[in-house]
Amino acid sequence: LNRGLTEKFLTGKKILISAGPTKESVDPVRYFTNHSSGKMGFALAAEASRLGAEVILVSGPVTLKTPDGVTRIDVETANQMYEEVVSRYNDQDVVIKAAAVADYRPISVYEEKMKKKQDGLTIEMERTKDILEELGRRKNSQYLVGFAAETINHLEYGRKKLEAKNLDAIVVNNIKTEGAGFGSDTNIVTFISRQGAEKEIHLAEKTEIARQLYQMIWTEIRDEQQ
Ligand code: CTP
Ligand code: CA
Numbered sequence: 563l564n565r566g567l568t569e570k571f572l573t574g575k576k577i578l579i580s581a582g583p584t585k586e587s588v589d590p591v592r593y594f595t596n597h598s599s600g601k602m603g604f605a606l607a608a609e610a611s612r613l614g615a616e617v618i619l620v621s622g623p624v625t626l627k628t629p630d631g632v633t634r635i636d637v638e639t640a641n642q643m644y645e646e647v648v649s650r651y652n653d654q655d656v657v658i659k660a661a662a663v664a665d666y667r668p669i670s671v672y673e674e675k676m677k678k679k680q681d682g683l684t685i686e687m688e689r690t691k692d693i694l695e696e697l698g699r700r701k702n703s704q705y706l707v708g709f710a711a712e713t714i715n716h717l718e719y720g721r722k723k724l725e726a727k728n729l730d731a732i733v734v735n736n737i738k739t740e741g742a743g744f745g746s747d748t749n750i751v752t753f754i755s756r757q758g759a760e761k762e763i764h765l766a767e768k769t770e771i772a773r774q775l776y777q778m779i780w781t782e783i784r785d786e787q788q
């Protein structure tokens with residue numbers, strides 16, 4: 563696998579990574595979000611930069627430090643992430659969507675804080691745009707990578723998403739596995755690619771996972787060019 567990979571094998575490549583959760587407000591004090599620390603996406607950005615790439619990191623609200631050499635763009639909502647990612651897409655060689663994007667947002671956002679009432683509360687939600695699916699539709703030469711965190715059947719769901727969103731690869735994990743949960747510094751993932759790879763990366767620090775993912779991605783890009 564490592565044959566032909568120099569120390570800075572991503573030199574000259576442009577890589578865009580999305581990370582973290584998105585935040586969908588319902589009033590000035592409340593919002594819907596997903597579990598996501600942003601650690602996997604930030605590790606991917608840091609590692610790509612170390613490997614010589616020109617890196618843009620589009621991040622939802624997280625409490626992490628921007629990795630050295632990385633251009634960071636902060637967003638809150640799924641729609642803002644859509645704009646920032648899609649508008650930069652054409653320039654990129656590799657795009658990795660590690661963000662936990664909200665699938666729904668409240669249909670109306672109240673201008674003033676909602677006051678509590680005697681009864682329960684029902685909030686009507688609508689779908690957000692699927693950023694990755696749109697990137698799959700618009701793909702020309704980019705190598706496009708999705709992420710999927712699942713609680714059951716992760717390989718099967720991963721393969722389906724790879725197809726449905728026209729990806730080159732998807733990185734899946736079962737969040738119920740010890741060491742692969744949210745907020746953890748470690749992860750266990752399986753890399754599934756259009757070219758037919760299906761490789762598990764065993765329990766490791768997210769930075770190490772990132773390094774191995776780039777080796778797999780780069781090997782595939784290189785093979786495609788030959
Ligand atoms: N994704 C996205 N935009 C969305 C929802 C998801 O770009 N509105 C991306 C995520 O960043 C991730 C991939 O799609 O790279 C898979 O996300 P996931 O939530 O696992 O899949 P969904 O297609 O949303 O399906 P479901 O939540 O029902 O499993
Ligand atoms: Ca989803």
